[in-house]
Amino acid sequence: MTTIATPDAAKADAAIRVRNVSHHFGEEGEARHVRALLDTSLDVERGELLCLIGPSGCGKSTLLNVMGGLFEPTTGTVTVGDKPVRGPMPHDIAFIFQENALFPWNTIFENIMLGMTFQGVPKSEREDRARRALEAVGLDEFADHYPSQLSGGMRQRAALARALSLETSILLMDEPFGALDEQTRMVLGEDLSVLLSRSKKTIVFVTHSLGEAVFLADRVAVFSARPGTIKEVIEIDEPHPRKPEFMTSAKFHTLRDRLYELLHDEIRKSMSQSAKPKRAYEDAVAKGEA
Ligand SMILES: Nc1ncnc2c1ncn2[C@@H]1O[C@H](COP(=O)(O)OP(=O)(O)OP(=O)(O)O)[C@@H](O)[C@H]1O
Ligand SMILES: [Mg+2]
Missing domain, CATH: 3.40.50.300 (P-loop containing nucleotide triphosphate hydrolases)
Structure with a gap:
């Protein structure tokens, strides 16, 4: 063991x-x-x-x-x-930190699109990838919300979606999940385990x-x-x-x-x-x- x-x-x-x-x-x-x-x-x-x-x-x-x-x-x-x-x-590598560092003046969708722009993802692919990433973390209905309109757990999901859209290995x-309450952490942990599988x-x-x-x-x-x-x-x-x-x-x-x-x-x-x-x-x- x-x-x-x-x-x-x-x-x-x-x-x-x-x-x-x-x-x-x-x-x-x-x-x-x-x-x-x-x-x-x-x-x-x-x-x-x-x-x-x-x-x-x-x-x-x-x-x-x-x-x-x-x-x-x-x-x-x-x-x-x-x-x-x-x-x-x-x-090859995407980071996610305790503080999710989403731009407060951009919607969740825009935040994800920006991450891909910085990484140099071709424009034609960005929108599809952003939608897929939002779906993977269950935030597709919140694409047009601003970070301040989401709970802490949802903001960390959005940060995860932004990282996933970069398609790094x-x-x-x-x-x-350090700043989140225990119940939210448990649920996000379960989701991450599903994602990993x-x-x-x-x-x-x-x-x-x-x-x-x-x-x-x-x-x-x-x-x-x-x-x-x-x-x-x-x-x-x-x-x-x-x-x-x-x-x-x-x-x-x-x-x-x-x-x-x-x-x-x-x-x-x-x-x-x-x-x-x-x-x-x-x-x-x-x-x-x-
Ligand atoms: N940029 C920096 N400049 C100077 N010292 C630093 C810097 N970053 C970290 N350290 C020091 O290096 C040591 C290790 O820090 P590190 O942040 O890696 O610890 P950690 O294990 O992540 O701690 P925590 O669990 O509190 O996040 C600490 O003593 C810290 O003060
Ligand atoms: Mg540390």
């Missing part, structure tokens, strides 16, 4: 290969220098949904941005198919929710505290589309408990890291040095 993310276990046809990636922000010696990622290697297999989970600040978003070419890693390499990643790859999703998309999905990770993922990569690296990869052997009953099954709870165990120590470590500067300050105050 459990596999470690070693490159040796790599499959020849991985969609994304991350090899020995480290990433620092700022220069060594500067106060703002942060070692965000440390010697991380991981393969994302074609057609799988891989969840990244780990303590806040451990480098999940950094890894996602490195995978998508938005950050150049300090050391190490990323390849998508057989292409080295050296910058954004809008024809890879979707990178950074806490896409119909499409051959490869999805990397960052979440803080253990339940969401188990419900959605084919594999869950668990991060250590910062500087983050992958501690373990758990396989969730359950076909898509996942049914709501899966969430109440003994198998689901066993997997969720395993994730909790793996994460618990890392979260403690990351909390003691963030408490250090405060303690040092308090000690200095006690000694009359601050």
Whole structure:
């Protein structure tokens, strides 16, 4: 059930290969220098949904941005198919973030059309693709609404439709449902699982929710505290589309408990890291040095 993310276990046809990636922000010696990622290697297999989970600040978003070419890693390499990643790859990779970043002054339909214009989709194809994407997420009746006229869940569906219309083989999703209430997240999770069973998309999905990770993922990569690296990869052997009953099954709870165990120590470590500067300050105050 459990596999470690070693490159040796790599499959020849991985969609994304991350090899020995480290990433620092700022220069060594500067106060703002942060070692965000440390010697991380991981393969994302074609057609799988891989969840990244780990303590806040451990480098999940950094890894996602490195995978998508938005950050150049300090050391190490990323390849998508057989292409080295050296910058954004809008024809292969689409992003969805927690804040959906829809243009408020454009309708949902216009937002989707704009995404395709930026990507260079021929004009003759855009309208068809936009309609298909809206249908896929169940928003076809809301094409002419503005983002402010939709609920938070519907706005995230619209962001998903915009990403789907780009017809990339890879979707990178950074806490896409993080700002939504639990019930809406559950329904969107079920929809995403249906989408995955119909499409051959490869999805990397960052979440803080253990339940969401188990419900959605084919594999869950668990991060250590910062500087983050992958501690373990758990396989969730359950076909898509996942049914709501899966969430109440003994198998689901066993997997969720395993994730909790793996994460618990890392979260403690990351909390003691963030408490250090405060303690040092308090000690200095006690000694009359601050
Ligand atoms: N643009 C940046 N400039 C400087 N430091 C950054 C930048 N982005 C991230 N960091 C730092 O790198 C570390 C990892 O950040 P990252 O955003 O990858 O964490 P995360 O795991 O996504 O956290 P969260 O779960 O809170 O979203 C953090 O300490 C953060 O402060
Ligand atoms: Mg993040």
